[in-house]
Amino acid sequence: MRASAAPSVCLGCRRISGHPADLGFDNLPPVPSDAPARPLFARCLARSAAISDRKGGDVYRRRLLAGLSGRVVEVGAGTGVHFPYYPESVAEVLAVEPEPNLRESAQAAAREAPVAVRVMPGVAEALRAADASVDAGVSAGLLCSVPDPAAALAELARVIRPGGELRFYEHVISRRRRAAVLQRALDASGVWARAMGGCHTSRDTEAAIARAGFRIESIERFTFHPTLLDLPVAPKILGRARRE
Numbered sequence: 001m002r003a004s005a006a007p008s009v010c011l012g013c014r015r016i017s018g019h020p021a022d023l024g025f026d027n028l029p030p031v032p033s034d035a036p037a038r039p040l041f042a043r044c045l046a047r048s049a050a051i052s053d054r055k056g057g058d059v060y061r062r063r064l065l066a067g068l069s070g071r072v073v074e075v076g077a078g079t080g081v082h083f084p085y086y087p088e089s090v091a092e093v094l095a096v097e098p099e100p101n102l103r104e105s106a107q108a109a110a111r112e113a114p115v116a117v118r119v120m121p122g123v124a125e126a127l128r129a130a131d132a133s134v135d136a137g138v139s140a141g142l143l144c145s146v147p148d149p150a151a152a153l154a155e156l157a158r159v160i161r162p163g164g165e166l167r168f169y170e171h172v173i174s175r176r177r178r179a180a181v182l183q184r185a186l187d188a189s190g191v192w193a194r195a196m197g198g199c200h201t202s203r204d205t206e207a208a209i210a211r212a213g214f215r216i217e218s219i220e221r222f223t224f225h226p227t228l229l230d231l232p233v234a235p236k237i238l239g240r241a242r243r244e
């Protein structure tokens, strides 16, 4: 029998080391989240998720998660809007959310979820999971918001086992030149990011995923804007990428 080494946390980088088999999500040592509370943004996000689902957004959420199995890490889970759509083939989900109000909503959503979901504080740049310890990662509306998408993707690449999947549903820079110019101007103004929890409208997330060591196996491009306020973030990508 293999001796079981206790998992340990590096307090500087907040990463966990130890044998993956010792790092069931239940065994994770506590790491404090220092994200500031953004109650207004949290309320807006909850309302916008509800409107989006009423207008057909739930179809995309279902498609994002279809066919997943094993252990999954969902980063930037928000209110837990995706939890109802996890298929029963998923054994457990570690849902990471740094904002305390959103995390509280996500914890309530986890109690109603069809699969085991554990909601944790944390950030995309330093995930509380060992190398190659999950079968899949889920990124929905995350890579627009993190300060450094390359660092977040590198962390996802670290924790997803080789051959595992990254599922993504993100808004991206438009392929229409004029729309892209407007998105860049909005980002340069800083107004959108301040109002929308750090969101950027003009990121080329497909390219960032490919650069991070994932092979994109399928990708759908479409526009979806449940309200007029969502117009700057209407161009979406939804797909799956394989960890090389």
Ligand SMILES: C[S@@+](CC[C@H](N)C(=O)[O-])C[C@H]1O[C@@H](n2cnc3c(N)ncnc32)[C@H](O)[C@@H]1O
Residues within 6 Å of the ligand: 045, 049, 075, 076, 077, 078, 079, 081, 096, 097, 098, 099, 102, 122, 123, 124, 125, 140, 141, 142, 145, 146, 147, 197, 198, 199
């Ligand atoms: C636009 S919201 C999307 C929330 C949810 N995934 C959804 O689809 O409704 C972006 C989310 O990313 C979270 N977030 C922002 N920066 C993050 C970071 N560095 N690490 C992890 N999550 C982050 C926010 O707190 C928020 O929940």
